Amino acid sequence: MGSPLLWNACAAVVLVLLSKGSVSHGAEFGHLPDNITVLEGESVTLRCRIEEEVTHRAWLNRSNILFTGTDKWTLDRRVTLANNNDSDFSIHVDRVQVTDEGTYICTFQANNKPRITYVYLIVQVPARITNISKSLTVNEGDNVVLFCMAVGRPEPTTTWKDQEYGLMSEGEFLDITEIKRQQAKDYECITNNGVAPPDQRKVKVTVNYPPMITDMKNMPAHLGKTAILRCEAMAVPPASFEWYRDDHRPVESDNTLRIKNEKTRSLLLFTNVTEKHFGNYTCFASNRLGASNASMLLFRPGAIQGRGTALRAGASVAVWFSLVVVFLLKV
Known part of the structure; x- marks a missing residue:
């Protein structure tokens, strides 16, 4: 003065x-x-x-x-x-x-x-955000640092929040160590100095992770009827799906069987079940970070489950080994 x-x-x-x-x-x-x-x-x-x-x-x-x-x-x-x-x-x-x-x-x-x-x-x-991290995509397990620079008179405070947990950190930087898939979300930076309403902006963080099959089960089917085998897999980026029979042959669509792939799942649609359809099927889900597989039976109601279970276990190991080799060759 x-x-x-x-x-x-x-x-x-x-x-x-x-x-x-x-x-x-x-x-x-x-x-x-x-x-x-x-x-x-x-x-x-x-x-x-x-x-x-x-x-x-x-x-x-x-x-x-x-x-x-x-x-x-x-x-x-x-x-x-x-x-x-x-x-x-x-x-x-x-x-x-x-x-x-x-x-x-x-x-x-x-x-x-x-x-x-x-x-x-x-x-x-009034407090104003001048520079902030751009939305980013990382792999699960990476360390992440977000920044949010602000100006104002008097000097503003800066905080980081998310909608689920509220206040996460005070200061211009937000450190996330070994980020997990559950931490993929929008992170909000808020700056305030009491002069005007706070200035706030969001940063979207996407976390990549390998496929994890979350839903699969054996399915009974009647001759001449319809049936569905489902394979759900969570992954970022979304998984690609492939189906294999117990004799390691890739499953292909025909006039009695259709493969329908969606964002998070793949369906085997049987329109007219015959004897040749009964057996063990393996769903193989993969993205550039890894792969996952699961086997399930399409069986006739009342059939002896012991034989089917043994078949599934033996085929799963063999199919898994061959699918891993296929995946590595693709990479």
């Missing part, structure tokens, strides 16, 4: 230099408040009330003369004289900028003595 003695000396010098002019009349001098706070971009009027017989008046800012009476010394078009009469000598600052912050002095001479009052103009800037 500067030394009041220094400001008083500067103001006194200005009045000495301007010791020519007319007289205005009044009774009492009203002091300006110590501080005036304004938002960047708004306008403000700095008032100087004069109520005694005075000569020569001036406004100063950082030792620069703004006005002497009605004479404008500053080249800044945003600064204008609001009032200049016997009781009010005020200036107006339009579209206030951060550089306008500082001490302003209203000074005049009364009874051959300088009278001075000063005010400190505080310019506030």
